[in-house]
Amino acid sequence: EVDLVESGGGLVQPGGSLRLSCAASRFTFKNYWMNWVRQAPGKGLEWVANINQAGGEKYYVDSVKGRFTISRDNAKNSLYLQMSSLRAEDTAIYYCARASMMDYFDYWGQGTLVTVSS
Amino acid sequence: DIRLTQSPSSLSASIGDRVTLTCRTNQSIATYLNWYQHRPGKAPKLLIYTASSLHTGVPSRFSGSGSGTDFTLTISGLQPEDFATYYCQQSFITPQTLTFGGGTKVEVK
Numbered sequence: 001e002v003d004l005v006e007s008g009g010g011l012v013q014p015g016g017s018l019r020l021s022c023a024a025s026r027f028t029f030k031n032y033w034m035n036w037v038r039q040a041p042g043k044g045l046e047w048v049a050n051i052n053q054a055g056g057e058k059y060y061v062d063s064v065k066g067r068f069t070i071s072r073d074n075a076k077n078s079l080y081l082q083m084s085s086l087r088a089e090d091t092a093i094y095y096c097a098r099a100s101m102m103d104y105f106d107y108w109g110q111g112t113l114v115t116v117s118s
Numbered sequence: 119d120i121r122l123t124q125s126p127s128s129l130s131a132s133i134g135d136r137v138t139l140t141c142r143t144n145q146s147i148a149t150y151l152n153w154y155q156h157r158p159g160k161a162p163k164l165l166i167y168t169a170s171s172l173h174t175g176v177p178s179r180f181s182g183s184g185s186g187t188d189f190t191l192t193i194s195g196l197q198p199e200d201f202a203t204y205y206c207q208q209s210f211i212t213p214q215t216l217t218f219g220g221g222t223k224v225e226v227k
Contacts, residue, residue: 033213037162045154045162045205047216059214095161102168103209103216104152108161 002027002107004096009112016086016116022079022096022109030074033099036081037108038092046092049081050099064090086116120145120208122219130227131196139191139222141206146186150210153182153191156221157202165204166191193224201226 008020020036036048049060049070058070069082079096093113097105121144131137141151149169156162164173166182169189179194193200206219 035216039156044203044221045156045207045218047207047218050213050216052213057213061215097162099213100167102150103212104164104167104207105154105162106164106167106173108163110161 002098004098004107004109006094006096006109006112009094009114011115011117012086013118014087014116017082017084018086018114020081020083020094020096020112020114024077024079024096024098027098027107029072029077033103034070034072034079035097035099035105036070036079037095037097037105038090039095039111040089040092043092048094051079083114086114088116090114091116119215120147120211120217122206122208122217124204124206124219124222126222127220128223128225130225132227133196133198135196137193137196137224139193139204139224141184141189141191141219143187143189143208147208147210149185150208151182151184151189152207152209153180154205154207155200155202156205157199162205168209196224200224 003025035050051070067085071080093111095111096109098107100106153166154162170182203221203223
C-alpha cells in the first residue's frame with residue numbers, strides 16, 4: 001500500500017524557517033500531483049500547496065504565498081515544503097497527500113507538527 | 119471562490135444509528151465533491167470521491183449522494199471506529215484551489 005512519511009517538523013520562532021519533507025514509497029511518485037494540507041489546533045483541514053508531476057506547476061493558498069515553497073525530487077521520491085517568515089498562525093500538523101487524477105486526496109501521511117512560538 | 123458549508127458542526131449519535139451529514143457549496147460543482155474521515159492522531163482517510171464513489175477498502179455502510187450544490191454523506195449503522203470528524207472537499211476548481219468544508223464532528227451520545 002502507498003506510504004507517505006513526513007518529517008522535519010519542530011519548534012521554531014516567529015520569523016524563522018523550517019523545511020518539511022515527505023518520503024513516498026510503494027507507488028510511482030513521478031506520476032502524481034502532490035499536496036501539503038495542514039490542520040491548526042482546534043481547526044479544520046486547510047489545503048496549503050500542490051505541485052505537478054514534473055515540478056513546474058505549483059499553487060498555494062493565499063495565506064502562504066511568498067513565504068512557502070513547494071518542491072519535489074522525483075529521483076528521491078520526495079516532496080518538500082520550505083517555510084519561511086513563519087507566523088504563530090502557521091502552527092499546525094502538516095500532512096503530505098497524494099492527489100488522484102480527479103484531484104481528490106487518496107492517500108495521506110501521518111503528519112508532522114510545526115509549532116511557531118517564542 | 120467556492121465555499122463549502124457543512125452541517126451540523128457536530129452531532130451526537132449511538133452505535134447502530136444512521137447519520138446523515140450535509141455539505142453545501144455556494145456555486146454548482148457538479149459531482150466534484152469528496153468526503154474524508156479524520157480521527158484524532160491519525161491520517162485523514164478518503165471515504166467517498168466524486169460525490170458517490172466508495173474508495174477502496176471503505177465499508178459499504180458509508181455512502182454519498184448529491185450534485186450541484188447539495189451533498190450528503192450517510193453512515194448506515196454507526197460503528198465505534200466511526201466517531202471522528204468528517205470533511206467535504208471540492209475538486210471542481212483545480213489544481214489552484216482545493217478547499218475543504220469546516221467539518222462535522224460525530225460524537226458518542
